[in-house]
Amino acid sequence: MSLFSRKSQAADAARAELLSVPKSRGASSIPVIDVQNVHRIYESAAGYTHALKGVSLQVKRGEFLCIMGPSGSGKSTLMNLLGCLDTPTSGTYRLEGVDVSTLDDDELAELRATRLGFVFQSFNLLPRATVLRNVMLPLTYTDTPVNQRTERAVRALTAVGLPPEYYDHRSNELSGGQMQRVAIARALVNDPAVILADEPTGNLDQATGKMVLETFRKLRERGKTVVLITHDADVASWSDRVVHIRDGHLLTEEQERQAVAEGGAGGRGRT
Numbered sequence: 001m002s003l004f005s006r007k008s009q010a011a012d013a014a015r016a017e018l019l020s021v022p023k024s025r026g027a028s029s030i031p032v033i034d035v036q037n038v039h040r041i042y043e044s045a046a047g048y049t050h051a052l053k054g055v056s057l058q059v060k061r062g063e064f065l066c067i068m069g070p071s072g073s074g075k076s077t078l079m080n081l082l083g084c085l086d087t088p089t090s091g092t093y094r095l096e097g098v099d100v101s102t103l104d105d106d107e108l109a110e111l112r113a114t115r116l117g118f119v120f121q122s123f124n125l126l127p128r129a130t131v132l133r134n135v136m137l138p139l140t141y142t143d144t145p146v147n148q149r150t151e152r153a154v155r156a157l158t159a160v161g162l163p164p165e166y167y168d169h170r171s172n173e174l175s176g177g178q179m180q181r182v183a184i185a186r187a188l189v190n191d192p193a194v195i196l197a198d199e200p201t202g203n204l205d206q207a208t209g210k211m212v213l214e215t216f217r218k219l220r221e222r223g224k225t226v227v228l229i230t231h232d233a234d235v236a237s238w239s240d241r242v243v244h245i246r247d248g249h250l251l252t253e254e255q256e257r258q259a260v261a262e263g264g265a266g267g268r269g270r271t
């Protein structure tokens with residue numbers, strides 16, 4: 001069945017409400033995402049890995065940006081920083097004008113809970129919890145009254161077209177495509193300003209993947225900022241802008257073309 005069946009009025013209404021224009025926070029001229037000269041160096045028993053090498057990136061409100069790059073180029077590292085799940089080794093990151101390095105753990109948790117929606121590469125659902133509980137989880141960290149949480153979760157699940165008979169299933173009893181719908185519903189449930197998605201269509205068939213991308217475009221049309229990571233140029237073609245990442249360096253499309261023309265070894269020294 002279609003993920004977003006045009007026939008379902010309930011789904012349309014739920015989607016319209018979830019995708020409604022957010023109240024703007026701060027002046028619209030301020031980029032929602034503003035990353036300046038960020039480095040991330042991992043330290044492990046095996047030594048140091050310089051995963052991001054001076055990355056700078058601005059994303060405007062209502063922009064749908066794709067980040068493309070080969071495996072190991074630093075995509076998930078960058079996404080974790082954008083999602084305030086990790087901190088840079090150096091450089092600054094401002095989210096909606098706020099320098100996140102000035103926030104304590106509680107403030108960061110609140111920021112994540114209220115301003116950001118995540119769709120992870122591997123879904124990150126709680127396998128033994130029901131679909132409904134998985135979708136309600138982000139609301140635990142907000143001041144949403146308990147009696148409204150179920151209602152909001154149901155609205156989000158309706159918006160992504162998961163039939164109600166699955167709401168009480170444990171998430172480990174679902175197919176990959178169904179799990180991804182639950183993961184997207186969970187990302188939408190707190191009505192975030194920014195949606196961060198790491199390979200959200202990687203495990204989906206073409207038709208379901210297209211529905212997911214249509215959802216992201218709708219979100220963007222309603223003023224949400226969407227940052228999507230992908231290996232796939234077809235997926236990237238749905239976005240407003242593509243940036244490439246190679247070996248921890250960010251390249252514009254123009255720089256990427258030049259790097260490919262020069263033999264594909266580009267990236268060093270470019271931001």
Ligand SMILES: Nc1ncnc2c1ncn2[C@@H]1O[C@H](COP(=O)(O)OP(=O)(O)OP(=O)(O)O)[C@@H](O)[C@H]1O
Binds near residue numbers: 073074
């Ligand atoms: N926790 C970590 N500790 C040490 N090194 C890490 C850690 N996480 C990532 N790395 C390294 O940082 C580099 C970038 O990894 P990252 O996960 O960001 O790549 P990616 O572009 O998301 O790749 P993929 O497309 O395979 O998901 C890789 O060399 C990786 O081995």
Ligand SMILES: [Mg+2]
Binds near residue numbers: 075076077121
């Ligand atoms: Mg990754």
